[in-house]
Amino acid sequence: MKNRVFSVFVVLFLSVLILLPLSITFLLSVVPAWGQAIPNEFGLIWWKAILKPAYVKAVFNTFVVAGLSSICIIVYGIAGSYLFSYYDFIGKDFLFSMILSPTYVSCTVVSLGLIVAYVPLRNTLGMMILGNFVIVSPFVMKYMHSSMSQISKDLIEASYSLGSSKINTFMKVILPLSRHGILAGIILSVGMCISALSIMLMLYNAEWITIPIYIYLENTTGTLGIAGVFSTILIVVTLMTVYLVDYVSEKYGRF
């Protein structure tokens, strides 16, 4: 009984600590001018404002940058997971540590390194994709590898002994069986690329301003309503992606 009461208290405490700030983000988008603690006026002024071409472009840019980055990350992640799960070679653990190393380094350090090394790409769309790739791909590969490496080798051997080619085995056995890890990787990749601010701060191009960069710029210029709208869009898109991918995987069992 004592434990139950304490666990209820813990849940309430965490809700106030974490859920409250998230709900405030939505409130920011429906309050025209937040001058006092409890807002007394609500409206859709900020939601209408984002229909301006500049803001629509930011949304478009975000999806283009996140989409292109995610394609590269997912292809690299699947290929890497396959290599680490089914091939043996000297220095395997070392290479895996090398791939994971950007995880432990500051995004600003990675950005500066890329700027210094690839001057012609400075502030281009390619550099933004590259930045996302370096930061996000280790996380994605870690997820995908842990899932792919759990597939029984006997199943793959059975597929080969029944005359199935390598590509066929990969498409029909390995990919479907590791779908949960791959799905988690896709969600993680899209989510991280859409909300990436730290890596984009030094790499962004004025032509390719994304939502997080807009939020940062709007906050520094004082228009928080727009930041609230964009944040709400980000939350909804992230939650929808999670739900949609989960739904498709449950319904069809494969993708």
Place this chain on the structure above:
Amino acid sequence: MKYELEKYGLLFFIGIGPILFFFYPIFLMIKMSVYEKGVFSLSNYVEFFSSKAFTLALFNSFFISTISVIIISLMGLTIVMSVREQNSAKRVVKIISSLPMVFSAYIFCIALIYAYGRTGIITYLFSIIGIDFPIHKFLYSKYGIIFANIVFYLPYFIIPLFSSFEEIDPNLEEAAESLGSHGFHKFRKITFPQVLHGFITGMLVSFLLIFNQISIVLAIGTGKTYTLTYLLFSQYERAKIGMANTIATTSLISTFIIAFMFQRILGIIKR
């Protein structure tokens, strides 16, 4: 032969990524930090370590990360311990905890300001019942950054700790209880040693994430509290690339030392 070709082709494709896009840029950055106009020079390092503002930023990074991680680990352990046997509460805590992981830290901080700031909702609600909720007094200082770190990075500690607790053999705890070990004694002698590895790993991950983050410092620090990452960004914005390279290299070395120390601790625990 075909197998070998396929293997080495894949190996080249995967191996070239970190070399070209991570290690080569880092190598260039370190090299450029010790070269001034094409000549070997440690002038940037001399300037860094003789400047009060720069060394203060280094101190702030360590101070903020250390205090945040200590509080996060104590809070995280208490939370996980209290709900680990209550299935429904555990599920709710896991769902709530996973939310900040897909959320931008910068936006999270803006919301924190509206909740706990001078005119924030929480501050206002407490003032109605006559309590001056103290967070707003230090929200825009390094203590505010610590507060935001705790709220945002707590889930990064809780989720792996849950996994460690789930791996505990329940028979061991039952055996301890039947031998008369209860409460804190059981926790100290039986439970905690089994999750110690996960606990230290969680501390390492949280420390590195906090040490290397910039979004929270940007939102809460408001240009008054400098950490290494923020200093790097500000030097880059002022087009001082040489100093930015020096700060980045210092940050890298610090990260390496921290990771090495934690690895040593993990090694000792394993033995």
